[in-house]
């Protein structure tokens with residue numbers, strides 16, 4: 001299969017340089033896997049989200065294939081290459097497990113390295129530096145040599161950003177669960193300030209900033225207002241849950257409105 005790698009100038013940003021929305025379709029596959037009927041269709045879900053204005057598709061094929069399977073990763077790559085050449089394909093996973101085979105074969109636009117164990121319930125932490133430097137260095141270099149943008153899943157620790165830059169990665173994906181669980185509580189402002197400082201540190205060393213995990217329609221706008229330079233959010237669990245009630249198209253439009261609201265205030269301030 002031809003690689004999906006886009007020219008360096010292709011940033012896959014939403015119009016106007018705003019944060020792009022990448023829809024994670026893991027949970028569609030999770031439901032599909034409870035029968036042998038092929039429904040709901042992962043491909044049709046991705047297509048409906050793209051038709052409604054999503055800028056990217058994210059998958060996290062776990063080694064136990066509990067949701068996204070190897071066949072899904074390949075079929076999505078083929079569909080995006082054929083029908084949606086401007087759409088970013090982001091594959092997440094642990095490069096010391098099953099991820100690099102997908103990277104070598106499909107060369108997606110972006111790969112996000114996540115330090116999950118094989119049977120992890122869901123992602124719950126980022127890479128630790130300097131401890132993870134040595135084992136990540138050749139994997140980052142290999143993905144980069146294949147022309148794939150590399151993002152590292154990171155906790156909001158400003159001091160760690162220099163290590164990511166030292167590795168030659170392009171972006172960080174800030175692990176936002178701590179923000180999501182603090183949202184609406186007295187801890188929210190302090191937690192959010194940690195994300196702001198981390199994004200500032202990332203930008204200062206030349207990294208791009210992505211974010212994801214437990215972002216939703218309630219907490220997304222406030223996050224984007226407070227955290228500078230976020231280029232992409234990947235959202236799955238809440239978005240697919242919303243789509244069960246609202247449908248894919250209305251849900252994607254609603255998340256895009258959440259993103260737009262973050263910029264309207266900034267632009268009119």
Ligand SMILES: CC(=O)[C@@H](O)[C@H](O)COP(=O)(O)O
Pocket residue numbers: 026027060062092114121122123153212213236
């Ligand atoms: C890295 C990250 O935060 C997401 O990929 C999240 O782990 C989704 O994975 P699950 O859908 O398996 O929870």
Ligand SMILES: NCC(=O)COP(=O)(O)O
Pocket residue numbers: 024058092173211212213214215234235236237238239
């Ligand atoms: N990288 C985060 C992601 O893809 C989706 O996370 P979630 O919205 O399912 O928590």
